Amino acid sequence: MRPTEQHLVPVRPALFDAFPCPRCGATDVHAEGTFFPGIHILGRYGCASCGAKFLRDLPVGFANDHPLAIMEEDGKVIHGPEAPSWLVHPFTEHAGRISEDPVRIERIIHREVRTAIVLNTLDFLYGHVLLKIYNAQHYLDHHPEHGLVMIVPRMFAWLVPRTCAEVWVVDLGLGRSRTWYRAMDDFVQAQLGRFDTVLLGRAYSHPDFAKVDIERFTGVAPFAHAHMPDRPLHVTFVARTDRIWTTTRLSKFLYRAMGRLFGRRAAQGPFHALQERAIRRSIRRIRRKEPDATFSIVGLAPSGRSSMGVEDLRTLHMDERMEKVWCAAYARSHVVVGVHGSNMLLPTAHAGACVEILPHDREENIVQDISVRVADRRQLFLYRFLDEFAKPRDIARVVHAIHVHYAQFHRNHVGNIF
Incomplete structure (x- = not known):
């Protein structure tokens, strides 16, 4: 059966x-059933x-662009030439070995429906799950005649919009989700x-962020751009411990070399300290320009010291309460600052703007981790990308410029146009 609506798949x-048949290319393929083992949703077919x-x-x-198939007779996996290895390898590894381990799934019914759109958000990467969850808004708004059923990992259940018909909460950590x-x-x-x-909802990996109302997911209203000029500057630093802000080529080389020789965890200690120093220097430089500025620091790391005007919200123990505390910090922020990665999705969905430190080996992934909130020329002004070896003075300069020049930019490029 062909889809009658572009963004829905009939089941x-x-x-x-x-x-067409992946073996002979013929189009007389007939469906025999479905298979829902986890991340992948597959159909059983015969040619x-x-x-x-x-x-x-x-x-x-990701099967919107790179569908994978496995032949029942010999287990051969067939895919297109552009299918990425990070997608093909887990599929190939697990397709022939179905786990018999139990999986606890909680079914939460908000209302009974006879027609359902099932949105599967399971994935083995944090950012992938979150991006799929963003799809919910489209189906809730554009297909109210159907009930939305969301399949989510338990750690993301707090993000499910309340207007969904059902939620199937799966007790699988990200690391176990490839199976x-x-x-x-x-x-x-x-x-x-x-x-x-x-x-089935398409679960697109890169939805139009400007259309996403993040408050429907987190319950936290984002920073209002109208307040960008008239509130004292607040900046939140997102401090990762697994992808360090290295301000020099030498420090990056040493960090990677130590990681290979002694393991990533052993390397994190000294370089986490260097990153901490870079963040504190950035704060001092911003304060030279804006003495009334205040700051937050978030991240999965031991909490550091809070001081006057600097709130350290780092923790090793995340729960729904802490997730919302972080979102509230982002929503107070004119600007969030951090290294590229899925750790920037929720911060940029709530903050007024961002400065992202972009590693050279992530340049092909630029903007994928940014929840761009506007659809006009402010995209170029509010979302800035700096080289991976950016110095604290660079961070301070750009953060300050966003704050003090926003009103003029808005007047010239949003207000005074047809």
Whole structure:
């Protein structure tokens, strides 16, 4: 069956089958069922021309662009030439070994529905899960005739919008999510029969952030850009311990060399101290320009020292309360500062602007981790990217410029135009 709506994939009563056979290329493929082992949602198919039997990704998540298939007769995995290795290797590793481990899944029903859109947000990377969750708003707003059913890891359950029809909360950590679980499929198959119609949300990896109302997910209203000029500057630093801000080529070389020789954790200690010094120097330089500025520091790390005007919110123990404390800090912030990564998605969804330190080996991923809140020319003004060897003086200069020049930029490029 072909999709009747671009952003939905049919599952029940008729399963999507609008693609050629991966072995012979014939188009007379017939659907035989579905398989929901975890991250991947697959259809079971047969080819009337060559007789092949295979499982193939349904076009959701990264399979929108890179669908993978596995032939039942020999277990061969078939994929396009552009499919990334980080997607192919886990699929190949786990496709032939279905885990019999139990998986606890909690079903939360807010209202009973007969037609459902199932949005699967499971993934093995934090940012991927969060980006898929953002898709919920589109289906809630544009398809109110269907009930939205979200499949989420437990650590993300706090982000599920309250207007969803159901939530299937899966007790799997990110590290265990690559595995294919028979228990997961058994649970989903038992639920699908409750609905007359089942469609899949596409779970796009890069939704239009400017359309996302983050308060519907976190319960925290974002920074209002109207207050950018008239409030004393507040800046939040997002301090990662697994991707360090190295201000020189030598420190980056030593950090990576120590990581290879002694393990990443052994290398983090001394270089975490260097990053801490860079953050404190940035704060001092910003204060020279704006004495009334205040600051927050967040990150999965031992809490440091809080001082006058600097609130240290780092912790090693995250829970829903702490997630919201961090979001509140972002929402007070004119600017958030941090190294590129999924750690920047929620900060930029709430803050007024950002300064991101972009490692050279992440340049192809630029903007993927930024929840760009505006759709006009302010995108170029509010979202700044600095070289991975940026110095504290560079951070201070750009943060200050965003704060003091925003009103003029807004007047010239947003206010005084047709």
